[in-house]
Amino acid sequence: MEFYKQHPRFLVAVDCVVFGYEEGELKLLLYPRAFEPEKGNWSLMGGFVQENESSEQAACRVLKQTTGLNDIFLEQVNAFSEPAREPSERVISITYYALIKIGRYKKSKADEFGAKWWPVNELPPLIFDHSEMIQQSLKKLQQKAGSSLVGSELLASKFTLLQLRKLYEAIYQRSFDPGNFRKKILSLDVLDKLDHKNSTESKKGAYYYKVKPNKLEKELERIVKY
Amino acid sequence: MEFYKQHPRFLVAVDCVVFGYEEGELKLLLYPRAFEPEKGNWSLMGGFVQENESSEQAACRVLKQTTGLNDIFLEQVNAFSEPAREPSERVISITYYALIKIGRYKKSKADEFGAKWWPVNELPPLIFDHSEMIQQSLKKLQQKAGSSLVGSELLASKFTLLQLRKLYEAIYQRSFDPGNFRKKILSLDVLDKLDHKNSTESKKGAYYYKVKPNKLEKELERIVKY
DNA sequence: ACAAAAGTGTTTTCTCTACACCCATGA
DNA sequence: TCATGGGTGTAGAGAAAACACTTTTGT
Numbered sequence: 001m002e003f004y005k006q007h008p009r010f011l012v013a014v015d016c017v018v019f020g021y022e023e024g025e026l027k028l029l030l031y032p033r034a035f036e037p038e039k040g041n042w043s044l045m046g047g048f049v050q051e052n053e054s055s056e057q058a059a060c061r062v063l064k065q066t067t068g069l070n071d072i073f074l075e076q077v078n079a080f081s082e083p084a085r086e087p088s089e090r091v092i093s094i095t096y097y098a099l100i101k102i103g104r105y106k107k108s109k110a111d112e113f114g115a116k117w118w119p120v121n122e123l124p125p126l127i128f129d130h131s132e133m134i135q136q137s138l139k140k141l142q143q144k145a146g147s148s149l150v151g152s153e154l155l156a157s158k159f160t161l162l163q164l165r166k167l168y169e170a171i172y173q174r175s176f177d178p179g180n181f182r183k184k185i186l187s188l189d190v191l192d193k194l195d196h197k198n199s200t201e202s203k204k205g206a207y208y209y210k211v212k213p214n215k216l217e218k219e220l221e222r223i224v225k226y
Numbered sequence: 227m228e229f230y231k232q233h234p235r236f237l238v239a240v241d242c243v244v245f246g247y248e249e250g251e252l253k254l255l256l257y258p259r260a261f262e263p264e265k266g267n268w269s270l271m272g273g274f275v276q277e278n279e280s281s282e283q284a285a286c287r288v289l290k291q292t293t294g295l296n297d298i299f300l301e302q303v304n305a306f307s308e309p310a311r312e313p314s315e316r317v318i319s320i321t322y323y324a325l326i327k328i329g330r331y332k333k334s335k336a337d338e339f340g341a342k343w344w345p346v347n348e349l350p351p352l353i354f355d356h357s358e359m360i361q362q363s364l365k366k367l368q369q370k371a372g373s374s375l376v377g378s379e380l381l382a383s384k385f386t387l388l389q390l391r392k393l394y395e396a397i398y399q400r401s402f403d404p405g406n407f408r409k410k411i412l413s414l415d416v417l418d419k420l421d422h423k424n425s426t427e428s429k430k431g432a433y434y435y436k437v438k439p440n441k442l443e444k445e446l447e448r449i450v451k452y
Numbered sequence: 453a454c455a456a457a458a459g460t461g462t463t464t465t466c467t468c469t470a471c472a473c474c475c476a477t478g479a
Numbered sequence: 480t481c482a483t484g485g486g487t488g489t490a491g492a493g494a495a496a497a498c499a500c501t502t503t504t505g506t
Contacts, residue, residue, distance in 0.1 A: 007274035009235035012307075012318055048233035055307040055318070079305040079320045081238075081281040092238055092281070094305045162484070180469065182486070202484040203477040388457070406496065408459075428457040429504040 013093040014059045015046040015130065017077070017137035018067070020102040020117060021154040026170040027102070027117040028134065029067070029110065030124070037088050038127040044134075045113070046093065059096040066113060068106030073099040073153045075144065077137050085129050097137035099153035121173070145171050146224045149190055152211040160198050160206040161185065172224060184223065239319040240285045241272040241356065243303070243363035244293070246328040246343060247380040252396040253328070253343040254360065255293070255336065256350070263314050264353040270360075271339075272319065285322040292339060294332030299325040299379045301370065303363050311355050323363035325379035347399070371397050372450045375416055378437040386424045386432040387411065398450060410449065 018029040033043040047062040049055050056074065063072050077095040085091070102117065118124065120138065123131075144150060150171070151164045165181045185191065192212050197205035244255035259269040273288040275281050282300065289298050303321040311317070328343065344350065346364065349357070370376060376397070377390045391407045411417065418438050423431035 007237055008277045010238050010275070011233055012236050012238065049236070049307065049318075051234050051316075052309055054309060055305060076304060078302060079281060081275065081320070083278055083280060090277075092275075094307070160485095177469070177471085178484080179471085179487075184468090199477090203479085204475070204483085204485050205477080206485060387459095403496070403498085404457080405460075405498085410495085425504090429455085429506085430458050430502070431504080432458060 011089065011091045012049040012055070013046050013091050014049060014055050014062060015044040015093050015095050015133055016059055016062055016066075017044055017095065017097040017134055018063070019097060019099050019120075019137075019141060019154065020105075021167055021170060022102045022117065024166050024170060025119045026167075027119055028123065029100075029115055030118050030126070031066070031116075032114045033127060034113070037086075041127045042118075042124045043127045044095075044130045045115075049094075055094045056096070059094075059098070063098055063100075066110060066115065067100060068109040069100060069104060075140060077133065077140050080129055080133065082129070093133075095133045095137065097141060099141075099150065101154065101156065103156065120170075142171060142224075146222055149185075149188070149211060149223070158194055158208040158210045160201065160208060162201055162206055163198075164209075168224065176224075188223070237315065237317045238275040238281070239272050239317050240275060240281050240288060241270040241319050241321050241359055242285055242288055242292075243270055243321065243323040243360055244289070245323060245325050245346075245363075245367060245380065246331075247393055247396060248328045248343065250392050250396060251345045252393075253345055254349065255326075255341055256344050256352070257292070257342075258340045259353060260339065263312075267353045268344075268350045269353045270321075270356045271341075275320075281320045282322075285320075285324070289324055289326075292336060292341065293326060294335040295326060295330060301366060303359065303366050306355055306359065308355070319359075321359045321363065323367060325367075325376060327380065327382065329382060346396075368397060368450075372448055375411075375414070375437065375449070384420055384434040384436045386427065386434060388427055388432055389424075390435075394450065402450075414449070 020027045020029065029045065030042045031045050032040050045062055045066045047058060047065075049058040053061065056076070059074055060070075060072070063074075064070060074096050077097055079092060079094045081092045083090055085093070120134075123134070126134070141150070145168065151159055151167065154167055155163055161182050162178075164185065165176055165178065168181070169175050190212050191209040194208040194210060197207050199205040246253045246255065255271065256268045257271050258266050271288055271292045273284060273291075275284045279287065282302070285300055286296075286298070289300075290296060300322050303323055305318060305320045307318045309316055311319070346360075349360070352360070367376070371394065377385060377393065380393060381389055387408050388404075390411065391402055391404060394407070395401050416438050417435040420434040420436060423433050425431040
């Protein structure tokens with residue numbers, strides 16, 4: 001017991017890299033920082049871990065406060081602990097990335113904080129080590145997208161294979177052959193074809209699919225090499 | 227500035243999952259815990275992060291203290307932050323895994339702490355969430371071994387392809403076809419064949435190889451699917 | 453002589469990729 | 480009718496897996 005006492009204690013924060021998908025682009029939700037230092041500069045949304053919550057719970061709380069959403073997909077990326085990573089005071093930050101459906105999130109909430117969605121390849125300068133956090137998060141997202149299907153987290157509950165392919169092209173920043181992508185995805189046997197079509201994006205109309213309920217959690221064979 | 231003050235501060239620890247390889251088995255270095263709670267029960271080696279060091283530096287320091295070694299390969303695994311993960315006091319722990327050459331480490335150092343090497347599939351019961359830390363570390367090690375060559379971190383500086391294959395079999399807990407493994411590894415073009423043989427493990431004798439100096443850091447194409 | 457690993461070669465299978473081609477339909 | 484995406488099929492390249500076979504040498 002005595003042993004614990006002699007060691008220093010630290011502020012522990014969570015920073016959330018919030019990915020969304022809109023208009024064929026992968027986007028990130030950024031905020032102008034509300035307090036000094038670096039007040040007004042663009043930042044990930046973060047907060048401090050409290051006494052009776054885990055860092056995961058802290059990240060959920062921050063996301064609830066800033067987007068109004070519960071039940072968001074979250075994955076831990078990395079802990080950043082350089083003593084000088086924040087100039088004014090030492091803070092150890094645990095980074096999470098989140099996947100949200102832009103259509104669902106509460107604009108009113110985010111507006112309180114002056115939030116703005118930024119395309120991932122047109123980001124403004126960011127405070128501290130937040131750019132590094134985003135780099136690592138994108139890499140993790142690519143890994144996840146390669147070994148499981150991220151469609152259900154970022155798209156509406158039903159989607160066409162064109163929408164899914166465009167999403168993957170945005171995540172990997174490259175194009176995929178339409179026919180091959182279709183065959184690869186369908187061969188995974190995780191999608192149910194619905195009986196109605198989306199006719200807004202093509203003349204012929206494309207069938208909607210949704211993720212099979214019991215396949216949501218399953219780790220799949222590789223979808224995309226990374 | 228005021229903003230920072232109102233938030234709680236936490237003890238932040240590092241726990242090290244130390245992998246070694248000996249007698250054809252992947253092993254882990256464990257210690258009987260030196261203080262209450264759970265004194266005497268098996269544990270990963272850990273320590274608390276200090277004021278002027280990062281968690282990486284803390285992990286290096288712990289490894290230096292317990293194995294006598296510098297320049298150890300280290301990779302962050304995950305931060306564990308459940309409020310009740312240690313029953314007596316809240317500690318947030320950042321887990322690292324390390325790869326060391328058992329032949330090199332200082333037995334005297336480890337003996338001070340009562341350390342013992344355990345085969346990964348014959349581990350004793352462990353304190354707190356240390357089993358979970360090990361599970362995640364092994365998964366990370368498999369990923370690393372799949373996309374780069376871990377031979378130089380766990381084997382002596384020169385090694386035969388048999389030794390390398392046995393190491394991979396230990397890491398993945400499965401066997402590899404000797405001929406295919408040889409061809410796959412050599413096709414990566416990261417090994418230099420030496421001009422002398424090891425004759426202790428076969429009648430014919432197998433040439434030693436070592437990692438090409440400039441290829442140490444390179445990310446490779448997939449070696450093993452995982 | 454035999455066993456066991458070293459080392460090489462071949463065959464089969466499978467996946468990835470490129471690309472051709474027809475379909476359906478709104479403009 | 481023409482352009483566009485929907486959807487299917489196929490041929491070739493390349494990797495992975497299975498396995499045959501020859502070499503070498505200590506016992």
